[in-house]
Amino acid sequence: xxxxxxxxxxxxxxxxxxxxxxxxxxxxxxxxxxxxxxxxxxxxxxxxxxxxxxxxxxxxxxxxxxxxxxxxxxxxxxxxxxxxxxxxxxxxxxxxxxxxxxxxxxxxxxxxxxxxxxxxxxxxxxxxxxxxxxxxxxxxxxxxxxxxxxxxxxxxxxxxxxxxxxxxxxxxxxxxxxxxxxxxxxxxxxxxxxxxxxxxxxxxxxxxxxxxxxxxxxxxxxxxxxxxxxxxxxxxxxxxxxxxxxxxxxxxxxxxxxxxxxxxxxxxxxxxxxxxxxxxxxxxxxxxxxxxxxxxxxxxxxxxxxxxxxxxxxxxxxxxxxxxxxxxxxxxxxxxxxxxxxxxxxxxxxxxxxxxxxxxxxxxxxxxxxxxxxxxxxxxxxxxxxxxxxxxxxxxxxxxxxxxxxxxxxxxxxxxxxxxxxxxxxxxxxxxxxxxxxxxxxxxxxxxxxxxxxxxxxxxxxxxxxxxxxxxxxxxxxxxxxxxxxxxxxxxxxxxxxxxxxxxxxxxxxxxxxxxxxxxxxxxxxxxxxxxxxxxxxxxxxxxxxxxxxxxxxxxxxxxxxxxxxxxxxxxxxxxxxxxxxxxxxxxxxxxxx
Amino acid sequence: xxxxxxxxxxxxxxxxxxxxxxxxxxxxxxxxxxxxxxxxxxxxxxxxxxxxxxxxxxxxxxxxxxxxxxxxxxxxxxxxxxxxxxxxxxxxxxxxxxxxxxxxxxxxxxxxxxxxxxxxxxxxxxxxxxxxxxxxxxxxxxxxxxxxxxxxxxxxxxxxxxxxxxxxxxxxxxxxxxxxxxxxxxxxxxxxxxxxxxxxxxxxxxxxxxxxxxxxxxxxxxxxxxxxxxxxxxxxxxxxxxxxxxxxxxxxxxxxxxxxxxxxxxxxxxxxxxxxxxxxxxxxxxxxxxxxxxxx
Numbered sequence: 001x002x003x004x005x006x007x008x009x010x011x012x013x014x015x016x017x018x019x020x021x022x023x024x025x026x027x028x029x030x031x032x033x034x035x036x037x038x039x040x041x042x043x044x045x046x047x048x049x050x051x052x053x054x055x056x057x058x059x060x061x062x063x064x065x066x067x068x069x070x071x072x073x074x075x076x077x078x079x080x081x082x083x084x085x086x087x088x089x090x091x092x093x094x095x096x097x098x099x100x101x102x103x104x105x106x107x108x109x110x111x112x113x114x115x116x117x118x119x120x121x122x123x124x125x126x127x128x129x130x131x132x133x134x135x136x137x138x139x140x141x142x143x144x145x146x147x148x149x150x151x152x153x154x155x156x157x158x159x160x161x162x163x164x165x166x167x168x169x170x171x172x173x174x175x176x177x178x179x180x181x182x183x184x185x186x187x188x189x190x191x192x193x194x195x196x197x198x199x200x201x202x203x204x205x206x207x208x209x210x211x212x213x214x215x216x217x218x219x220x221x222x223x224x225x226x227x228x229x230x231x232x233x234x235x236x237x238x239x240x241x242x243x244x245x246x247x248x249x250x251x252x253x254x255x256x257x258x259x260x261x262x263x264x265x266x267x268x269x270x271x272x273x274x275x276x277x278x279x280x281x282x283x284x285x286x287x288x289x290x291x292x293x294x295x296x297x298x299x300x301x302x303x304x305x306x307x308x309x310x311x312x313x314x315x316x317x318x319x320x321x322x323x324x325x326x327x328x329x330x331x332x333x334x335x336x337x338x339x340x341x342x343x344x345x346x347x348x349x350x351x352x353x354x355x356x357x358x359x360x361x362x363x364x365x366x367x368x369x370x371x372x373x374x375x376x377x378x379x380x381x382x383x384x385x386x387x388x389x390x391x392x393x394x395x396x397x398x399x400x401x402x403x404x405x406x407x408x409x410x411x412x413x414x415x416x417x418x419x420x421x422x423x424x425x426x427x428x429x430x431x432x433x434x435x436x437x438x439x440x441x442x443x444x445x446x447x448x449x450x451x452x453x454x455x456x457x458x459x460x461x462x463x464x465x466x467x468x469x470x471x472x473x474x475x476x477x478x479x480x481x482x483x484x485x486x487x488x489x490x491x492x493x494x495x496x497x498x499x500x501x502x503x504x505x506x507x508x509x510x511x512x513x514x515x516x517x518x519x520x521x522x523x524x525x526x527x528x529x530x531x532x533x534x535x536x537x538x539x540x541x542x543x544x545x546x547x548x549x550x551x552x553x554x555x556x557x558x559x560x561x562x563x564x565x566x567x568x569x570x571x572x573x574x575x576x577x578x579x580x581x582x583x584x585x586x587x588x589x590x591x592x593x594x
Numbered sequence: 595x596x597x598x599x600x601x602x603x604x605x606x607x608x609x610x611x612x613x614x615x616x617x618x619x620x621x622x623x624x625x626x627x628x629x630x631x632x633x634x635x636x637x638x639x640x641x642x643x644x645x646x647x648x649x650x651x652x653x654x655x656x657x658x659x660x661x662x663x664x665x666x667x668x669x670x671x672x673x674x675x676x677x678x679x680x681x682x683x684x685x686x687x688x689x690x691x692x693x694x695x696x697x698x699x700x701x702x703x704x705x706x707x708x709x710x711x712x713x714x715x716x717x718x719x720x721x722x723x724x725x726x727x728x729x730x731x732x733x734x735x736x737x738x739x740x741x742x743x744x745x746x747x748x749x750x751x752x753x754x755x756x757x758x759x760x761x762x763x764x765x766x767x768x769x770x771x772x773x774x775x776x777x778x779x780x781x782x783x784x785x786x787x788x789x790x791x792x793x794x795x796x797x798x799x800x801x802x803x804x805x806x807x808x809x810x811x812x813x814x815x816x817x818x819x820x821x822x823x824x825x826x827x828x829x830x831x832x833x834x835x836x837x838x839x840x841x842x843x844x845x846x847x848x849x850x851x852x853x854x855x856x857x858x859x860x861x862x863x864x865x866x867x868x869x870x871x872x873x874x875x876x877x878x879x880x881x882x883x884x885x886x887x888x889x890x
Contacts, residue, residue, distance in 0.1 A: 082742050091738060110708065116701035117713075120694045120763045127760025128720055131728035131735060138731065377625050380618045392622055394873060399629050401872035402865045403821040405839040409846055410632050410861055419648045419851055421635060454628065517726060517824040522843060543727070543824075550730045551828060562730045569727055577722045590718060 069106055072099060087150030087330075090137065094130050098122050135570075139338055139563035143331040145556035147299045154299075154330040155279065162251075162273035163289045164262055169194035170271040173261070174224045175239060175247060176231035186231055187252050187259065188224050192269055198223060201252035201259045201270075243267070277326075285326065292323060300329035331560070338564040351536035352545075356568075358445070359541040362520070363513040366452040367506055373453060374460020375498070379490075381461075382468050393465065400458035408522040411451045412438075438524045441538035448523050448539055455519070456509070467501040468494070507580040511573060515543045542569050640858035646851050661855040665863070671853075673860050675834060676841035680820055680864075683751050683837060687758045688816040691766055692808050694759065699770035700796050704782065714768075721764025725757065726824045732757055733828050754829050758819050766811045773807035774800065813875055817868055838864050 076099040083092035102122065105114035114121070149157065171189035178184040186202040188209070189195075198209035215229040227233050239247070248266050251273075253259040262269045278286050285294040285301045292306035292315055303315035303323045314322045341348050377396065381389045399407065414420050415437040423434030437447040471494065479489050499506075513519075520526060526540030526548060535548040535555055542565055549555075549562040635652070640661050642654035665673045702714060725732060733748075736757065740747010747753050781803075782795050790798070801808075823839045830836045833844070842864060845857040 113701045113705040113707040120698040123760040131731035134731040401869040
């Protein structure tokens with residue numbers, strides 16, 4: 001319960017003063033938890049006007065509300081159960097907590113205002129708070145290619161794998177396709193070895209041949225029906241097209257004794273498969289085919305014992321080749337491994353330091369050059385005698401109005417090394433080939449800053465114009481009388497006064513460009529590459545580097561390490577924000593405005 | 595100071611002014627040239643029927659609207675589809691952002707309750723970290739959701755919109771709350787005496803009065819969503835569901851040189867709605883950006 005002290009609302013408009021008064025009043029009235037109480041008391045205290053209870057409002061409203069709540073609860077129970085079986089614990093707990101909050105908001109009187117926040121808070125928790133928590137968690141795991149699943153998920157995948165034992169019953173087969181559903185197939189099986197009678201194996205079901213109703217069809221000389229009710233028999237020519245892509249992948253027959261085409265001789269035989277991996281206990285995996293035992297090492301099943309072990313103690317196959325680990329593995333907490341790689345591994349640290357420095361330089365120079373040009377133009381346009389300056393200002397805003405993703409791609413074309421207009425002009429005027437805007441480590445940075453200048457100067461022009469107009473003219477007159485020249489006026493008066501006004505916006509702009517994915521990624525995808533060893537490129541900033549680590553093609557996903565870099569970004573953003581609050585005292589202002 | 599010196603100063607100022615006039619004009623013209631050179635250049639490319647980067651001239655040898663026709667009929671690059679996806683996703687996101695933020699802002703503005711202050715400050719702090727930073731975790735989250743509810747998973751507009759909504763709520767709730775505070779409470783109170791419920795007061799009395807801020811938030815949200823690259827790029831992989839920001843990039847990666855004319859046509863069409871919106875509502879953007887959520 002918040003007994004709002006009047007000092008919380010020390011300034012502001014009438015409305016806030018009335019808040020203060022109301023809070024004070026309600027405190028005296030001994031029912032301070034929400035202003036509504038006060039209102040009701042003023043209004044005569046009619047009981048049904050108290051907001052609250054699930055049972056307020058008309059019968060229809062109450063029923064609708066209860067039904068909606070029940071639906072949300074039912075959905076959550078189903079969803080949380082699914083997530084729990086997959087091992088997505090953090091998400092399951094968070095969703096359950098959010099649903100509890102929604103229920104509480106609707107069922108408990110004192111939490112009435114939270115009803116109004118429930119959609120917003122649910123979205124905020126799910127899509128901002130959870131990803132933040134999960135990023136921090138993943139940074140301490142080995143969540144990357146090969147270990148992309150949770151433990152239950154990995155186990156599920158492995159348990160689904162089958163093999164054909166040498167002594168398994170085998171059959172020769174004929175395929176039928178359902179006429180109702182052309183993606184469904186069935187096999188007619190004639191025993192070759194280990195089985196005594198023909199069977200019909202549909203997907204998910206095995207039927208002894210003598211119980212099958214052949215309808216109008218008859219058996220041919222091999223004992224295979226010419227057709228089946230609801231199915232058409234496939235000719236050999238039709239089979240080949242679907243043999244690898246469909247038939248070999250399909251599991252026929254009873255789920256307990258799955259029948260599949262033999263991987264060795266798919267056209268000739270099908271057999272009864274068995275589960276390849278079993279789990280004698282939680283942390284042991286046994287390969288039924290080879291007799292090898294595996295134990296998880298950092299979430300990867302690694303061979304520890306088997307029929308063949310070489311002199312070094314490695315588990316090998318019959319020919320003496322060491323056995324590989326089993327994929328997929330699952331991700332586990334590996335502690336500070338990712339951070340150690342970042343700080344200790346030279347192949348990673350070198351490129352990372354470059355990326356880090358360029359991230360700062362990129363943001364700093366972007367702000368510096370856009371602000372310089374914007375301010376310069378604002379001063380030029382600030383002269384009262386300039387005719388049409390309003391039109392010119394609006395015209396100069398156009399680059400800012402075009403979505404950045406379009407501008408960057410356009411500039412990418414203009415700066416194309418061989419064919420772009422800029423390099424062609426340089427070539428025809430100077431007779432030398434133009435700079436490597438996308439291939440040279442230095443020029444790509446110049447190119448990005450040029451694009452940033454174009455994108456960003458109108459915004460700076462806009463804010464500087466506003467700030468310039470708020471500087472009183474008398475101080476310039478006074479300065480002129482004192483003999484200050486135009487440069488002295490600029491450095492001693494204009495700039496300091498302006499910076500006070502636009503400083504926070506410059507810091508905000510710095511923070512924004514610190515993570516300006518759009519410009520850097522679209523301009524050159526962070527390239528050119530620093531070296532073949534690393535995902536980092538010469539123009540990469542931290543956020544594009546993170547993106548490459550997680551989603552870049554060719555190197556495999558490394559979510560764990562990407563999250564580690566994200567934490568570095570978090571720290572930087574937090575520092576900038578803290579600095580901004582300190583610089584502007586805006587935090588105090590925010591706190592007061594609450 | 596003698597009147598002679600005053601005259602000298604005045605004359606000097608006058609001279610500066612006249613010298614300055616042409617100088618200033620030249621500078622502004624140079625700035626306009628810098629600002630418009632890429633725009634003129636792609637306009638020229640878009641009506642150049644030879645259509646490649648290599649053959650582009652400022653005044654096209656053969657002008658026409660062939661590139662625009664190709665743009666709207668090409669199956670490999672379904673531009674109209676991308677444009678529609680962008681407008682659809684941005685509109686829905688903007689509308690829902692306005693609705694959800696208005697609910698929250700109303701409660702913050704009108705009710706006093708336990709945890710109100712902490713909740714507001716928390717929401718403010720949380721939005722300091724935009725959700726593009728946690729893109730990896732967001733991707734994994736949407737992937738997990740999609741395993742169970744495909745229409746909110748990867749490659750779905752449902753999932754994308756939810757992520758945008760989550761990211762837009764903090765700052766916009768603040769922005770709206772300030773405006774809601776400026777609506778006199780006497781209005782609610784008189785309605786309450788007449789027996790109106792909270793919902794009725796919100797919907798019938800407050801909502802119409804706060805239309806200006808709803809428009810600002812809606813427009814900011816629309817423009818922001820339309821221009822997003824990182825989230826759409828991560829969540830949408832199929833050509834047919836992608837938004838314009840991702841689709842246009844395909845022209846570049848596929849065959850930049852050959853597609854230059856068609857790309858330029860697409861760039862112009864894609865930019866025009868946003869340029870019109872921003873120039874029309876310039877005032878909102880300036881005040882939205884400079885005052886931010888803090889002043890309200």
